[in-house]
Amino acid sequence: MIKHSIQTLILLAIMYLTNIAYGAPMMALLDEENHSVNIGSVGSYFIDETGRLTLRDIDSEQLRKRFVPLKREFPQFGLVKGNIWIRVEVAQRLPAGENAALHIKAPRAQVVDVYTPSLLNNQIFAEMGDARPYRNRIIAYPDYVVPLPSSAPPLYTVYIKVNSRLPVNLFIELKTFSELTNDIQKDTYITGFLMGILLLLLVSNVFFFIRTRHPMYLLYSTLLLGIACLHFALHGFVYQLFPTLMGLQERVYNFSALACAALINYFTRFYIDTKETLPRIDKLLLLMILGNAFLAVIYALAPQELNIIFLSISAFSTLLVLLLVALYSVYKRIPYALYYLTARVVLTVGHSIWICTTYGVLSFPFWYEWGLTISIILEALVHFSGIITRHTPTHSHAAKVDDMPRYELLTEIASRIKRQTAIIDHQYSLNEPQADELKQAYKNLSNIAERLSFIQGLQTNSTPHRLNAPTNLQLLIDQAAIDFYTLDQSDAEIDMQYGQTVGWELLSNSYIIKHLFQVIMEELHHHTDQTLNIESDVEINERDGQRILHIRAYPMPSSVTLEKEHYFGPRYLRDLVEALEGDIAISGEGRARALICRIPVNIRQIEASELAKQTQLENLILVIIGHQDSDLIERTSNFLHTRLFALTHIDTVSDLHSLLNQRNAKSRFVILLFEDEKNFGASDLAGFVSALHETDSCLLISNNVNMSQEYASALGFNGFVYSSQIETKLLTDIEQLQREIPGSMLPKIKRYSQST
Numbered sequence: 001m002i003k004h005s006i007q008t009l010i011l012l013a014i015m016y017l018t019n020i021a022y023g024a025p026m027m028a029l030l031d032e033e034n035h036s037v038n039i040g041s042v043g044s045y046f047i048d049e050t051g052r053l054t055l056r057d058i059d060s061e062q063l064r065k066r067f068v069p070l071k072r073e074f075p076q077f078g079l080v081k082g083n084i085w086i087r088v089e090v091a092q093r094l095p096a097g098e099n100a101a102l103h104i105k106a107p108r109a110q111v112v113d114v115y116t117p118s119l120l121n122n123q124i125f126a127e128m129g130d131a132r133p134y135r136n137r138i139i140a141y142p143d144y145v146v147p148l149p150s151s152a153p154p155l156y157t158v159y160i161k162v163n164s165r166l167p168v169n170l171f172i173e174l175k176t177f178s179e180l181t182n183d184i185q186k187d188t189y190i191t192g193f194l195m196g197i198l199l200l201l202l203v204s205n206v207f208f209f210i211r212t213r214h215p216m217y218l219l220y221s222t223l224l225l226g227i228a229c230l231h232f233a234l235h236g237f238v239y240q241l242f243p244t245l246m247g248l249q250e251r252v253y254n255f256s257a258l259a260c261a262a263l264i265n266y267f268t269r270f271y272i273d274t275k276e277t278l279p280r281i282d283k284l285l286l287l288m289i290l291g292n293a294f295l296a297v298i299y300a301l302a303p304q305e306l307n308i309i310f311l312s313i314s315a316f317s318t319l320l321v322l323l324l325v326a327l328y329s330v331y332k333r334i335p336y337a338l339y340y341l342t343a344r345v346v347l348t349v350g351h352s353i354w355i356c357t358t359y360g361v362l363s364f365p366f367w368y369e370w371g372l373t374i375s376i377i378l379e380a381l382v383h384f385s386g387i388i389t390r391h392t393p394t395h396s397h398a399a400k401v402d403d404m405p406r407y408e409l410l411t412e413i414a415s416r417i418k419r420q421t422a423i424i425d426h427q428y429s430l431n432e433p434q435a436d437e438l439k440q441a442y443k444n445l446s447n448i449a450e451r452l453s454f455i456q457g458l459q460t461n462s463t464p465h466r467l468n469a470p471t472n473l474q475l476l477i478d479q480a481a482i483d484f485y486t487l488d489q490s491d492a493e494i495d496m497q498y499g500q501t502v503g504w505e506l507l508s509n510s511y512i513i514k515h516l517f518q519v520i521m522e523e524l525h526h527h528t529d530q531t532l533n534i535e536s537d538v539e540i541n542e543r544d545g546q547r548i549l550h551i552r553a554y555p556m557p558s559s560v561t562l563e564k565e566h567y568f569g570p571r572y573l574r575d576l577v578e579a580l581e582g583d584i585a586i587s588g589e590g591r592a593r594a595l596i597c598r599i600p601v602n603i604r605q606i607e608a609s610e611l612a613k614q615t616q617l618e619n620l621i622l623v624i625i626g627h628q629d630s631d632l633i634e635r636t637s638n639f640l641h642t643r644l645f646a647l648t649h650i651d652t653v654s655d656l657h658s659l660l661n662q663r664n665a666k667s668r669f670v671i672l673l674f675e676d677e678k679n680f681g682a683s684d685l686a687g688f689v690s691a692l693h694e695t696d697s698c699l700l701i702s703n704n705v706n707m708s709q710e711y712a713s714a715l716g717f718n719g720f721v722y723s724s725q726i727e728t729k730l731l732t733d734i735e736q737l738q739r740e741i742p743g744s745m746l747p748k749i750k751r752y753s754q755s756t
Contacts, residue, residue, distance in 0.1 A: 350375025
């Protein structure tokens with residue numbers, strides 16, 4: 001009796017599990033509520049190991065029963081011999097005018113075919129894949145996008161056939177075109193962000209190579225290019241760039257993967273100087289370089305002759321050997337070995353997870369798609385941190401005794417990068433990422449790279465001297481504040497007090513002084529509602545002929561000291577000031593603590609012209625009307641400010657009337673209207689013409705190449721200045737208008753006296 005009961009329970013359990021497995025809905029339904037369906041959750045599959053079955057065979061009653069539910073949103077098949085057939089029932093209930101498409105991500109598959117046998121009149125038949133011409137793709141895009149008919153029966157069947165020599169991992173979704181557009185934008189943002197970091201690293205290393213002529217930097221630049229090619233091959237961009245070359249994508253991936261492995265070996269020889277410090281390991285690295293280079297050529301010329309698994313084993317073995325070399329280098333206390341070990345751990349772990357996902361051991365869709373590139377970029381950033389700490393990296397005698405404690409710099413860099421990548425990861429976890437947040441995080445990463453180049457310059461006594469044209473000191477401070485606010489992620493408040501900086505023009509070191517102001521704001525701003533005050537002034541020592549720039553920032557956060565070794569903190573500020581041959585100190589205690597900087601500067605005093613003095617006395621009122629974000633307005637304002645002109649800036653014409661009504665008897669207005677992508681000043685003129693006096697004038701500044709002086713006069717303007725003539729013609733035109741006889745001014749504008 002007990003035995004019979006146990007058998008009954010087992011039978012019931014089997015029936016229950018079977019009902020769960022097959023009772024779920026196996027249909028891709030698109031309607032007003034469901035705009036995207038993952039085929040992995042509703043489709044089924046059958047593997048034809050012979051590779052000979054046709055669509056008619058697959059669609060037969062006998063074989064339809066052999067399809068097995070996928071039950072995975074990320075189908076992973078690994079290496080498969082033969083064809084994989086995926087079957088799904090599609091039901092479209094979309095509103096009129098809304099279309100859907102099948103979105104398949106399988107960039108390195110040789111064959112991706114889509115069949116809809118039940119649609120006779122409007123049959124979709126797509127033969128795509130890396131082994132097929134690019135023109136076969138219905139929509140020219142790295143992924144496979146197949147539009148579905150809007151006038152389809154209530155229910156029809158779609159078959160997808162996939163064949164590949166490589167491990168098969170698929171993202172297959174049925175979605176509306178609007179949803180497809182959003183997903184494409186997300187992928188584009190991520191690719192652009194990753195390629196932007198690679199570009200910053202590439203430019204920096206090319207700069208280092210030009211400065212030092214050391215081959216390590218050139219090798220590293222070549223490695224970065226290889227990483228970019230690897231990313232493009234992984235995501236299907238190679239076929240899009242070269243649509244006539246079938247099979248090129250697989251060859252580029254194979255060659256890039258093994259060539260990068262060879263370059264990492266070659267780079268290792270320079271980075272930890274194995275030729276001098278580890279001669280036996282150096283010979284092993286040379287052997288690995290030759291082996292990877294040989295395999296790279298073979299896999300590029302004849303990818304079908306060798307199994308892809310040998311390529312994966314070769315790349316993984318290379319990384320594993322280099323990890324052991326890194327551990328041995330740390331054990332031997334070789335300079336910069338800690339940087340190298342950190343880079344090796346990052347790439348080995350990241351690559352191992354990616355390989356396991358590729359062959360179906362693990363299931364991490366995001367890491368499969370982006371993990372390899374992210375791992376390599378993180379490794380590159382660690383290498384870059386080590387590169388900038390040395391000037392002659394291949395000579396062991398150049399290493400300092402305190403190289404080991406500089407590992408703290410790497411820790412701080414990693415912490416700052418981790419914070420920004422966490423923000424990026426959070427945004428991409430949202431359905432609608434905030435573009436402004438992503439741009440701000442990207443700018444912060446760029447700022448880290450800029451600081452790294454400054455550290456390299458400070459250590460090699462070659463601080464940047466770019467952008468050293470004469471610059472108005474107040475404008476320079478304003479620009480530093482603007483740049484800070486584009487990076488600020490804590491809503492900090494900064495109160496700038498300019499002193500006598502308005503009438504001074506820096507003749508040298510303007511770039512590094514601007515950077516110094518920005519770093520003071522970044523490092524000393526409070527993470528509370530407390531305001532950071534920054535005072536600036538210029539002191540003249542007539543006896544010595546010296547001019548000193550004074551900077552005072554207060555109140556100081558209690559955690560800030562100049563003795564800390566962290567390069568990105570106050571220590572970095574101290575190095576910047578010392579590079580300018582200045583003094584830096586902290587005075588006071590508690591809330592009275594302040595940072596004091598005294599920096600000798602090459603500066604000259606600007607004398608205001610008679611026209612500028614008239615604007616300061618408000619006898620002549622210069623008014624700029626237009627959108628604040630206009631580059632043309634910013635350029636004009638900066639030019640007039642450097643000449644010490646007082647300006648009034650308003651956004652709309654409606655704000656002008658109150659200014660005109662409050663004028664005194666001596667005031668004359670010069671109104672500047674702009675025409676660019678943000679403003680259309682010619683259309684604004686009619687809004688205030690009747691309120692102008694005979695002594696007032698109005699000029700148009702435009703970047704429209706079709707605009708002419710005659711046409712501007714016909715519109716009613718007293719003058720016209722093309723954007724390239726702002727620095728040469730604007731002041732001349734304003735002076736000419738002020739010399740005009742009142743009775744003959746503004747002949748093109750009809751005037752109305754206030755009495756009328």
